[in-house]
Amino acid sequence: MTPSSSAEGSHPPPPLEEGPALTPRTGPSAHLPVGFRIDGWELGAPIGSGAWGTVHEARSVADDTPVAVKVLRTDALAPGQRAALGELVQREVRFSREADHPNLVRTHAVCTVEAPDHPDLDGAIALVMDRAERSLQDVLDATEAGRPVPDADRVLRSVAAGLAHMHGAGWVHGDLKPANILLSADGDVWLADFGVAAELEGTHAHMPPLGTLDHLPPEWWSQRTDSRGTVVRTTADIWAFGVLAHQVLTGGLHPFPGATARARSLAAQAYARGTAPLRLDADIEESRRRLIADCLSPDHATRLQYTADVLKARVDELSGAPRRRRRLVPVVAAVLAGAAAVTGALMLRDDGGADDKGGPGTSATATGSTVAVAAGEIPPDSDVPKALRPVIVKAAHRCTDKEITPIVLAAMLKAESGFDAKAARPASEEFGIAMWTPSVFRAWAVDGDGDGDKDHMSPPDAISTMSLYVCWLDQRFKEAGLPEKDLVKLVVAGYRTSDRTIIEERGVPERVRPHVDKVMRYLADYER
Ligand SMILES: Nc1ncnc2c1ncn2[C@@H]1O[C@H](COP(=O)(O)OP(=O)(O)OP(=O)(O)O)[C@@H](O)[C@H]1O
Numbered sequence: 037m038t039p040s041s042s043a044e045g046s047h048p049p050p051p052l053e054e055g056p057a058l059t060p061r062t063g064p065s066a067h068l069p070v071g072f073r074i075d076g077w078e079l080g081a082p083i084g085s086g087a088w089g090t091v092h093e094a095r096s097v098a099d100d101t102p103v104a105v106k107v108l109r110t111d112a113l114a115p116g117q118r119a120a121l122g123e124l125v126q127r128e129v130r131f132s133r134e135a136d137h138p139n140l141v142r143t144h145a146v147c148t149v150e151a152p153d154h155p156d157l158d159g160a161i162a163l164v165m166d167r168a169e170r171s172l173q174d175v176l177d178a179t180e181a182g183r184p185v186p187d188a189d190r191v192l193r194s195v196a197a198g199l200a201h202m203h204g205a206g207w208v209h210g211d212l213k214p215a216n217i218l219l220s221a222d223g224d225v226w227l228a229d230f231g232v233a234a235e236l237e238g239t240h241a242h243m244p245p246l247g248t249l250d251h252l253p254p255e256w257w258s259q260r261t262d263s264r265g266t267v268v269r270t271t272a273d274i275w276a277f278g279v280l281a282h283q284v285l286t287g288g289l290h291p292f293p294g295a296t297a298r299a300r301s302l303a304a305q306a307y308a309r310g311t312a313p314l315r316l317d318a319d320i321e322e323s324r325r326r327l328i329a330d331c332l333s334p335d336h337a338t339r340l341q342y343t344a345d346v347l348k349a350r351v352d353e354l355s356g357a358p359r360r361r362r363r364l365v366p367v368v369a370a371v372l373a374g375a376a377a378v379t380g381a382l383m384l385r386d387d388g389g390a391d392d393k394g395g396p397g398t399s400a401t402a403t404g405s406t407v408a409v410a411a412g413e414i415p416p417d418s419d420v421p422k423a424l425r426p427v428i429v430k431a432a433h434r435c436t437d438k439e440i441t442p443i444v445l446a447a448m449l450k451a452e453s454g455f456d457a458k459a460a461r462p463a464s465e466e467f468g469i470a471m472w473t474p475s476v477f478r479a480w481a482v483d484g485d486g487d488g489d490k491d492h493m494s495p496p497d498a499i500s501t502m503s504l505y506v507c508w509l510d511q512r513f514k515e516a517g518l519p520e521k522d523l524v525k526l527v528v529a530g531y532r533t534s535d536r537t538i539i540e541e542r543g544v545p546e547r548v549r550p551h552v553d554k555v556m557r558y559l560a561d562y563e564r
Pocket residue numbers: 056083084085086087088089090091104106141165166167168169170171215216218228229
């Protein structure tokens with residue numbers, strides 16, 4: 037195949053440290069004394085300190101309402117940092133005014149501290165907020181590793197609801213993580229820390245290059261950074277939600293391996309490039325694992341379909357609503373006794389309503405005299421060589437777009453090379469099982485067999501690369517608004533031509549129609 041690919045140039049943003057990149061040069065945190073008054077609020081004991089200041093317990097002098105007051109020091113800041121802090125506070129205040137939701141912490145007032153006896157804190161900014169009892173990070177710290185936090189589904193539902201409200205109101209949170217989820221004494225769950233939150237301008241927003249490595253999406257590293265900050269989209273929050281959901285369901289375990297945040301971030305980037313698999317904790321129940329895997333779709337375009345509203349509905353369904361039963365395509369195994377009696381019967385699998393794509397290990401279910409194969413999986417009696425099946429299945433499952441299934445890849449490979457690893461068409465420079473043109477292969481290459489080499493003649497490398505490429509084509513065509521019902525045909529045609537050709541022609545070009553028809557016939561055979 038000889039597609040032309042378009043690669044956008046980009047400037048990677050500056051590297052982040054393990055914590056926030058823009059860290060003020062404050063000295064040891066100085067506290068205002070218990071009983072100190074800031075406008076109508078009286079401070080109690082400090083609760084804790086973050087990079088920007090200290091949070092105190094406090095109450096309203098007028099009616100004793102408990103609140104928390106975050107005192108942000110400005111004295112030790114360099115001028116640039118002072119401006120950045122001012123911007124963070126303004127964002128926080130603007131956001132609090134515009135968004136009001138039971139799952140977002142409220143900021144009641146912003147005051148300036150007047151404390152001539154405490155020069156360190158004189159002129160500091162004080163944010164008066166609803167008071168929480170602890171953060172989700174505190175809960176995770178107290179939970180045994182591997183176990184879900186108490187009331188995990190409700191916590192996730194609340195976070196998704198708060199996020200859906202933010203996104204609906206046109207804001208991106210930008211720093212979603214357990215330390216920024218607060219739990220009140222009454223069991224309320226609030227998203228907090230809107231200092232980084234940014235207002236959307238169309239599909240994306242600009243925000244300072246803050247954020248925490250453990251929850252940043254892989255595309256963050258290739259986003260442009262300019263004077264307005266780094267581009268972020270709502271899909272960055274969806275990625276962070278995926279990481280957070282994994283942590284909530286496993287007592288804090290991160291979905292990517294590594295002893296440090298930087299190592300975990302590199303592992304996430306390797307996964308996004310297609311060079312490492314996504315390995316979620318095996319103890320997480322299947323439908324929740326799928327939810328997390330969807331949030332952790334490797335790129336922003338794929339993640340777009342999983343809006344916070346969709347996530348909230350899915351968590352609702354997982355935790356409360358009766359579980360839907362879903363139909364599977366039946367394959368009647370002729371070798372099994374009584375096959376004729378069950379021909380045409382539908383097998384049902386209860387999968388909690390997740391999408392149609394089975395994860396690894398869900399490809400076939402055998403009960404009694406019927407073997408059921410999930411839609412899109414390779415039927416056991418097909419002509420797909422047995423040795424290739426796990427390779428094809430693994431490659432297809434790396435793409436979270438539902439059009440790219442094992443049988444689509446199998447039908448394409450059959451039409452390209454008849455599953456012949458040594459196939460060659462030297463005249464058009466196409467070689468191997470997936471008929472890659474070596475120069476094109478190099479631009480997309482995946483090391484499918486993990487031998488450290490990316491070789492278009494190696495079936496695992498060629499097939500994994502094919503899956504990555506057709507997944508990208510599928511996303512390109514969705515973005516271009518091509519008809520959903522034609523996506524498989526368009527992807528097959530795109531593999532023989534290029535993304536640009538298909539988008540310009542908005543359909544299958546005549547010259548590749550016979551090839552596309554052939555693939556669709558093979559596909560129909562596998563679907564039968
Ligand atoms: N509204 C609140 N009610 C009760 N505790 C709070 C509230 N806001 C923050 N805290 C707690 O105060 C401590 C400091 O919070 P802060 O937001 O300053 O820093 P952080 O989130 O820990 O770190 P950073 O913002 O630097 O990333 C944390 O333990 C946090 O859970």
